[in-house]
Amino acid sequence: xxxxxxxxxxxxxxxxxxxxxxxxxxxxxxxxxxxxxxxxxxxxxxxxxxxxxxxxxxxxxxxxxxxxxxxxxxxxxxxxxxxxxxxxxxxxxxxxxxxxxxxxxxxxxxxxxxxxxxxxxxxxxxxxxxxxxxxxxxxxxxxxxxxxxxxxxxxxxxxxxxxxxxxxxxxxxxxxxxxxxxxxxxxxxxxxxxxxxxxxxxxxxxxxxxxxxxxxxxxxxxxxxxxxxxxxxxxxxxxxxxxxxxxxxxxxxxxxxxxxxxxxxxxxxxxxxxxxxxxxxxxxxxxxxxxxxxxxxxxxxxxxxxxxxxxxxxxxxxxxxxxxxxxxxxxxxxxxxxxxxxxxxxxxxxxxxxxxxxxxxxxxxxxxxxxxxxxxxxxxxxxx
Numbered sequence: 001x002x003x004x005x006x007x008x009x010x011x012x013x014x015x016x017x018x019x020x021x022x023x024x025x026x027x028x029x030x031x032x033x034x035x036x037x038x039x040x041x042x043x044x045x046x047x048x049x050x051x052x053x054x055x056x057x058x059x060x061x062x063x064x065x066x067x068x069x070x071x072x073x074x075x076x077x078x079x080x081x082x083x084x085x086x087x088x089x090x091x092x093x094x095x096x097x098x099x100x101x102x103x104x105x106x107x108x109x110x111x112x113x114x115x116x117x118x119x120x121x122x123x124x125x126x127x128x129x130x131x132x133x134x135x136x137x138x139x140x141x142x143x144x145x146x147x148x149x150x151x152x153x154x155x156x157x158x159x160x161x162x163x164x165x166x167x168x169x170x171x172x173x174x175x176x177x178x179x180x181x182x183x184x185x186x187x188x189x190x191x192x193x194x195x196x197x198x199x200x201x202x203x204x205x206x207x208x209x210x211x212x213x214x215x216x217x218x219x220x221x222x223x224x225x226x227x228x229x230x231x232x233x234x235x236x237x238x239x240x241x242x243x244x245x246x247x248x249x250x251x252x253x254x255x256x257x258x259x260x261x262x263x264x265x266x267x268x269x270x271x272x273x274x275x276x277x278x279x280x281x282x283x284x285x286x287x288x289x290x291x292x293x294x295x296x297x298x299x300x301x302x303x304x305x306x307x308x309x310x311x312x313x314x315x316x317x318x319x320x321x322x323x324x325x326x327x328x329x330x331x332x333x334x335x336x337x338x339x340x341x342x343x344x345x346x347x348x349x350x351x352x353x354x355x356x357x358x359x360x361x362x363x364x365x366x367x368x369x370x371x372x373x374x375x376x377x378x379x380x381x382x383x384x
Contacts, residue, residue, distance in 0.1 A: 004314060004381065006300030015076060022084045025057065032087065037089035037348065039355040040260045043366075044217050045091030046170055048125070054092070055125030060099045063306075064107065068115055069123030073307035079255065079299060086259040087154045087266070089352075093217075094170055098122040101250040102129035102175055102342035105194075109235035109243050114196070118173075130219065131251075132162040132197060133244065140372045143188040143241070147223065147324075149178035149195060155229040156180075156195065156346030161222050165364070168206050168219040171199055175247070176223075177240050192240035196232040197223075212358045213343050245312065251367050253315035257322035258294045260363060261329040264352040265291070271349060280336045287329055294322050313380040316373040324370070325362040330356035 011019070029035065038045050054060050059081045064070025071077075079100050087236070103122050106115050120125035138144045142286065147160025158178055168174060174197045180192035203226040209218040235243045265287060272280040297318050304311045331338075332352065341354035364370045 004317065006297055006314060007303045009076065009294070009299045009303050011076065015080060018077060019080045019084065026088045026090060027082055029053065035091050037263050039089060039263050039352045040359040041089045042086060042092050042096050042256045042260070043166065044093060044215055044359070046093045046167070047091035048094050050091050051095040051125035054140060055122050055123060060095055061103050061119060061123035063076070064103060064119060068119035068164065075302045079302045085260070086255055087262055089263040091114040095122065095125050097131055097166065098127060098129040100254065101131070101247045104250055105175060105234065105243065105247050110248070113231060128167065128171040128291060129367055130165050130168045130171040130174040132165060132174040134164045135161055140369050145177060145179060145192070147178045149180050149228070150192060153287055155227055158195065158197070158223050158226045158228055160221050161220065162251045163220045163376045164209070165219045165221045166217060168199060168221050169208065169216065173197060174199055174221070175234060180237055191238060193237045194234040194240045194243055195228045197226065197228060198233060201226050218382050249305070249311045249315045252319035253298060253311060255295065255298050257319045258291060258325060260326045261356045264333055264356045265329045267349050267352055268337055271337060276347065283332060283336060287332060290325055294318065295324055298322070313377055316368065316376045319367060320370055326363045327360045330360050
């Protein structure tokens with residue numbers, strides 16, 4: 001069996017000082033009313049103004065080359081920014097996918113023209129991306145996608161449908177996986193390619209899929225004879241599966257797979273301390289210890305990504321364990337604290353509880369279901 005090794009990372013004094021800088025900025029922004037704390041804010045907290053403010057700080061695309069609007073800082077510096085944003089429950093959903101995976105995808109597989117055009121806009125917090133992967137009957141079995149791209153003069157015509165498309169109603173573009181040739185009988189992953197889809201293009205229709213809360217985050221995206229120019233092909237035609245899987249490594253390993261319900265956990269611990277509830281605190285601290293372990297795993301993956309190492313197995317493992325933990329937070333806090341959950345409550349505890357419980361069912365689905373991730377880990381560990 002393969003051994004899953006994760007590096008143990010210690011933040012430097014300079015990095016700890018940078019964390020204080022980020023935290024102070026966020027606390028000032030919240031005190032000025034720029035935002036209020038929410039659970040699961042990276043999925044449902046949209047604010048173009050806040051994204052632009054982060055862009056002005058240089059904290060979007062922070063690891064990217066300066067010539068594309070980045071700061072050329074380390075993956076651990078980016079981790080610090082991400083962690084602090086999630087801890088305070090800031091509204092980061094607008095730019096999240098562009099910063100987390102679309103930008104790195106362009107850096108690795110995109111053309112120079114694509115990098116010069118898209119990356120500076122993303123870094124300023126002015127250009128937002130969605131991810132066009134899942135389709136009806138092609139969720140976990142992504143290789144069975146039916147959306148087709150057919151070659152025409154000067155570009156491609158796309159027909160099909162994508163579903164569960166996060167933030168498509170807010171985004172400018174979507175990195176979309178399409179079939180450009182029939183699947184090979186011996187390789188179901190062949191014949192797929194990635195395209196930059198302009199979501200304002202003729203033939204694109206976006207329909208909402210609402211949360212139980214009434215919030216609108218997911219969408220169905222219908223594509224009817226949508227023209228995509230050749231310059232919006234990402235990477236190599238036919239290499240879409242490999243590119244997409246590398247992109248998902250960025251999606252599955254970050255602190256957002258552990259910290260969606262952290263604001264609730266933090267509020268609960270503070271409440272139990274005020275109540276001098278020793279038994280309740282002891283149970284809550286079990287969650288804190290689990291989170292500490294998961295956090296160290298996630299940081300280790302960030303270090304591996306910076307070194308260019310393959311993180312497909314470890315990222316899948318972090319995502320699996322992390323999202324189960326996020327659900328456990330809401331369940332334990334529900335048992336420990338008498339609360340009246342309501343998404344409209346002025347009481348922070350009640351609102352965070354409602355958001356965590358209602359968003360919770362999606363934690364182990366989005367970004368790859370638990371069952372699929374465990375299959376990836378099992379096959380990878382047992383492979384010779």
